[in-house]
Amino acid sequence: MNRSYLPACPHPKPLRIVSIETSVPTEIMPWLIFVRIRTEDGHEGVGETAYGPGAVTSLIHDWMSERLLGADALAIECHWRFFYERFANFGVRGAELRAISAIDLALWDIMGQVCDQPVYRLLGGPVREAVPVYNSCGNPTYGLRTDGKIGWPGYGSYGEPGPLQDSYNFFHNPVELVTELKEAGYNAMKTWCFDEAAHRDGGMTISNEFLAKAVRPLEKIREAHGDSFEIMIDGHGFFMLPAALRIAEALKPFKPLWLEDVLKMDNIRTLADFRRQCGMPVSASEMLLSRADYLDTLIHQAADYIMVDPTWVGGISESARLAHIAQGFNIPCTMHDCTGPLTVFAGVHVNASVAGCCFQETVRAHIHTFYKDLIDEFLPIADGHIALPTRPGLGVKLNPDLFTDRFDYRKTELPRA
Secondary structure, three states, X not given: OOOOXXXXXXXXXXXXXXXXXXXXXXXXXXXXXXEEEEEOOOOEEEEEEEOOHHHHHHHHHHHHHHHHOOXXXXXXXXXXXXXXXXXXXXXXXXXXXXXXXXXXXXXXXXXXXXXOOEHHHHOOOOOOOEEEEEEEOOOOOOOOOOOOOOOXXXXXXXXXXXXXXXXXXXXXXHHHHHHHHHHOOOOEEEEOOOHHHHHHHOOOOOXXXXXXXXXXXHHHHHHHHOOOOEEEEEOOOOEOHHHHHHHHHHHHHHOOOEEEOOEOOOOHHHHHHHHHHHOOOEEEOHHHOOHHHHHHHHHOOOOOEEEEOOOOOOHHHHHHHHHHHHHHOOOOEEEOOOOOHHHHHHHHHHHHHOOOEEEEEEOHHHXXXXXXXXXXXXXXXXXXXXXXXXXXXXXXXXXXXXOOOOOEEEEEEOOOO
């Protein structure tokens, strides 16, 4: 095993990793990948990422385990740099960076347990007493699949009538939805009004007739609630510049906090042009993935907010770095989640410890339904905030039943002497 990048351990004995487990919860969210790392003294750290579960699982067990097994679990930055630099030789974005993310979360979880502190204290300590949140208007089946098929991100259904059917109720009962969210402790929500037009016309055009229909729920919300509730708009990256500009013009009367992914995040200069022309705050999102993309966005003044997904961009380590970099440009950072529960916890720790962070995305339809099958901790929302975790490490444990042959489970362990 290559140990050339391992530093001299400051303790008499390193905290050796003895096993790495992965599980894909095929009966719940078959595009999630959970990771559990165990050390020889019995500590367990957990992590997650999403999409491409087969590719990520193979990277972890067939390659990354060669370095990690027998290595010091507390050498987090050393492992991060090693993997990033090796994967960068053939393109670090994608499955490679997601695999790094899941491992990074698990190692930070172990570090917190060893130090008997929540992760945010090890990142510099709290800069706020609670983390501001908003609700993304999904529904209980948004991302949930019981057939084992992964599906396609950005193509969630509009749902159906019933409890927690936020995407359905946005279009059919928008005033009542906002009233309910306020009563549940939310001060802001994110919604997607224009996906139907993109699916129909390919995102190149959008008619004024459809725009009038799409923004009608926003009109009703502002008529009933005024400006007392913040609204963010997500375009899911479906539109080209002319359609995006027409969408922005239609949204101006409703004063959204930001416009997110109205354009695909694959041409930063076009995004900068869109920001200049639309005259409204723009969020450049989790689709950016790498620090090179985020730096390009910041340098070209293409965004008013940047959004980071801790389980896609390189874990807690890289998320905190990106948030600090954005702060240097006086651009606030928000944390993404529309995937799994550990992504929320990781984002909360970064939000708690970096002054330039301003929001944690949550999906209440997930929190109140299948999250209970995955984790042992509930995520209470009050007064538009989530409390800081108090337990050591990430502050949450995965259901141990996930790491069984019931799911797509795999384990690699250090050979016994």
